[in-house]
Amino acid sequence: MSSQIIVNARHYRMPAAPTIVVCVDGCEQEYINQAILAGQAPFLAKLAGFGTVLTGDCVLPSFTNPNNVSIVTGAPPAVHGICGNFFFDEDTCTEVLMNDPKYLRAPTILAEMARAGQRVAVVTAKDKLRALLGHGLRGVCFSAEKADQLDVEVHGVAGMIERIGMPLPSVYSAELSEFVFAAGLSLLRRERPDLTYLSTTDYVQHKHAPGTREANAFYAMMDRYFAQYHDEGAVLAITADHGMNAKTDSIGRPRIVYLQDRLDARFGNQSTRVILPITDPYVVHHGALGSYATVYISERERQKEVADFIAGIAGVEAVLTRAQACERFELPPDRIGDLVVLGERLTALGSAADKHDLSGLTVPLRSHGGASEQKVPLLFNRKLSGIDDARRLRNFDAFDLALNHLA
Amino acid sequence: MSSQIIVNARHYRMPAAPTIVVCVDGCEQEYINQAILAGQAPFLAKLAGFGTVLTGDCVLPSFTNPNNVSIVTGAPPAVHGICGNFFFDEDTCTEVLMNDPKYLRAPTILAEMARAGQRVAVVTAKDKLRALLGHGLRGVCFSAEKADQLDVEVHGVAGMIERIGMPLPSVYSAELSEFVFAAGLSLLRRERPDLTYLSTTDYVQHKHAPGTREANAFYAMMDRYFAQYHDEGAVLAITADHGMNAKTDSIGRPRIVYLQDRLDARFGNQSTRVILPITDPYVVHHGALGSYATVYISERERQKEVADFIAGIAGVEAVLTRAQACERFELPPDRIGDLVVLGERLTALGSAADKHDLSGLTVPLRSHGGASEQKVPLLFNRKLSGIDDARRLRNFDAFDLALNHLA
Structure with missing residues (x-):
């Protein structure tokens, strides 16, 4: 058996011990900090002593799918192609959902490790990620959401509900993520x-700020599982797909720039098309509102005019052309619009007001998508070595660090 | 008596009712939001119903003195001259403390209102602000810090300790701010x-994140006073000097770029001088660490080289030349260095490591100074009218909005 594999031009050593990479969805670093301060995360509190605590940048847009796929491919969206949940196909004039693995342009470290003879397991919270993360993978791969429908032929394992002893959780719950950790422990x-990859859902982070009772309870739950993985001898790497910020004013009202409405009022209907790649079938907790949008323009010669107009809107942090966005954020040019727009930290970007159902926002809007949500933790329960000081660390370095840099 | 005055080229109507402008030091908007969610700010929770809730931008650097002075002059630092606690006098090669009113280049709305026959009162938490805010003012002006040393001739009032019935608070306490509110109520x-101006200290916000028990208790205290001002018939305007963010990693360790050390290592000692204008005699709770620095360069022809070097340091958000910084942030060119440097949201800028005493940081560093702390509340207990939708609101519009825009 070879001692290493090469995936997307990066090499990875075989796991020296059972290795678990965890992607904590929406893990703004302050959640961990506050849980530690509240005395609710004793394992993470002492991690710096025996392990390694780093901070890295996620990929933009700071959404779930682009970042989970980046982590498991060790590459940015320019390489793997997944830059959101949706892109607009200009040939067919349709909005295309990118959850299907046929849009994936790169192999995953997980599939290649399995091909090299390693036993690999993947557990996701929501089923939407399962197909992408499990693409080409021979091994265990299932979602907590559909854990009651497991088939050994398809998912590599069955009977997890019974093994874990937890009822099937609601897709909108903290328990959906807890099920992922419980499954990871049972498999371990x-x-x-x-090699195990665990990916949670940010249901709690969308609803509750760092330091609140509910957030601390969620991190306390994770902390207990992390401690158990550690006690079982696993190498543990913890990162996040993106951070999370309030997108509200001081009394919790959402601050939203409805970009399609603004553009229609200025340039007329049909002249631009705003795509919000955060849109997916599960939008109750954020109303499809994040801090990233991409804009397609019918008349290309008006691009600068449109860009200048958007840049002048209060709450907009940056407007980039396709070329600028692809260079700065390593995005696939054929799957983004003519412009990429980022909202400020406290502002979400909407399309048209009547396209957003805010009735599910029972608490002040918290969301992500922009550069404000780019800092994420990179935590390891081992000392690492051989990391260049000047290196810009990314969440998609998690496998590299956990496999290649153990001290 | 004239119906309005003009101060720094803006006009202000005489108060139609007793008017109180409050600057809540370090009031990141999320503090209010979380206190409301916790049920601890019932007055602020219903403010949008009978009043007005807006968001504005503070001035950069997002420090206490520049912003308090901006609020009471209705003007940016380019006009009033106060752009931090320190500047470097290149003629005498000394670091000059700007707490003395002789550095103030503009009259205050407070002093001009008093000159026009209005009874004016100013209460600050710390004494360092008293002299600047009270410059030229005939009226009441004192600090909670030195409330035991009041002299009617100097401060316009005496015996406040006895009137309020609170012991003299420590300069590092939540009570220092509470004393300000109690004094404001007693005066009212x-x-x-x-016209009353009340200015608190951000001791609590430097130590405690939004939504924590201590932060919620602090905002509950303020909420009770706001409700009493309202019940007494006052027009109330609430804003902030700046926001507040964690400057740490996920386990609460400070993330600091020691800029002087980095510059000395690269360009040699004496070639650059880093000034941190947050530095003042009260630095225990933030170690003189904020997200803003200004850099003086001995050899001007190396400016671009120095700027490019700083821009490449991880954690630096922006590097501006003096001209760029003065244009973008409306700063006085003779009181900033050749470069202005902003730290990212989660990063503080230091000078040399051995110049910072971090022993007072008993909790994870929270600070301000950069563009990440620019969004502040603008809250009013009255409906406002006649505000242009496209207007960029600033915290230093507080007097204008409270006096000129009552519906």
Whole structure:
């Protein structure tokens, strides 16, 4: 058996011990900080002593799918192609959902490790990620959301509800993520996979700020599982797909720039098309409102005019051309619009007001998508070595650091 | 008596009712939001119903003195001259403390209102602000810090400790700010000033994140006073000097770029001088660490080289030349260095490591100074009217909005 594999031009050593990479969805670093201060995360509180605590940048847009796929491919969206949940196909004039693995342009570290003979397991909270993360993978791969429908032939394992002893959680719950951790622990103890990838949902982070009772309870739950993985001898790497910020004013009202409405009022209907790639079938908790949008323009010669107009809107942090966005954020040019727009930290970008259902926002809007949500934790339960001081660390370095840099 | 005055080229109507402008030091908007969610700010929770809730931008650097002085002059630092606690006098090669009113280049609305016959009162938490805010003012002006040393001839009032019935608070305490509000209420009830300016200290916000028990208790205290001002018939305007953000990693360790050390290592000692204008005699709770620095360069022809070097340091958000900074942030060119440097949201800028005493940082560093702390509340207990939708609101519009825009 070879001692290393090469995936997307990066090499990865075989796991020296069972290795678990966790992507904590929406883990603004302050959640961990506050849980530690509240005494609710004793394992993470002492991590710097025996492990390694780093900060990295996620990829933009700071959304779930682009970042989960970046983490498991060790590459940015320019390489793997997944830059949101939707892109606009200009040939067919349709908005295309990118959850299907046929849009994936790169192999995953997970699939290649399995191909190289390693036992690999993947557990996601929502089923929407399962197909992308499990693409080409021979091993265990299932979602907590559909854990009651497991088939050994398809998912590599069955009967997880019974093994774990938790009822099937609601897709909008903290328990959906807890199920992921419980499944990871059960797999670690019984199947002992060489490499495990666990990915949670940010339901809690969308609803609750760092330091609140609910957030601290969620991080306390994770902390207990992390401690158990550690005690079982696993190498543990913890990162996030993106951070999370309030997108409100001081009394919790959402601050939203409805970009399509503004553009229609200025340039007329049909002249531009705003795509919000955060849109997906599960939008109740954020109303499809994030701090990233991409804009397609019918008359290309008006691009600068449109860009200048958007840049002048209060709450807009940056407007980039396709070329600028692709260079700065390593995005695939054929899957973004003529412009990329980022909202400021406290502002979300909408399309048309009547396209957003805010009735599910029972608490002040918290969301992500922009550069304000780019800082994420990179935590390891081992000392690392051989990391260049000048290196810009990314969340998609998690596998590299956990496999190649153990001290 | 004239119906309006003109100060720094802006006009202000005489107060129609006793008017209180409050500057809540370090009031990141999320503090209010979380206190409301926790049920601890019932007055602020219903403010949007009978009043007005807006968001504005503070001036950069997002420090206490530049912003307090901007609020009371209705003007940016380019006009009033106060752009930090320190500037470097290149003629005498000394670092000059700007707390002395002789550095103030503009009259205050407070002093001009008093000159026009209005009864004016100013209460600050720390004494360092008293002299600047009270410059030229005939009226009441004192600090909670030195409330035991009041002299009617100097401060316009005496015996406040006895009137309020609170012991003299420590300069590092939540009570220092509470004393300000209690004094404001006592003055409102007895002297009934036409115009009152109250300015608190951000001791609590430097130590405690939004939504924590201590922060919520602090905002609950303020909420009770706001409700009493309202019940007494006052027109109330609430804004902030700046926001507040964690400057740490996920386990609460400070993220600091020691700029002087980095510049000395690269360009040699004496070639650059880093000034941190947050530095003042009260630095225990933030170690003189904020997200703003200004850099003086001995060899001007190396300016671009120095700027490019700084821009490449991880954690630096922006590097501007003096001209760029003066244009973008409306700063006085003779009181900033050749470069202005902003730290990212989660990063503080230091000078040399051995110049910072971090022993007072008993909790994870929270600070301000950069563009990340620019959004502040603008809250009013009255409906406002006649505000142009396209207008960029600033915290230093507080007097204009409270006096000129009552519906």
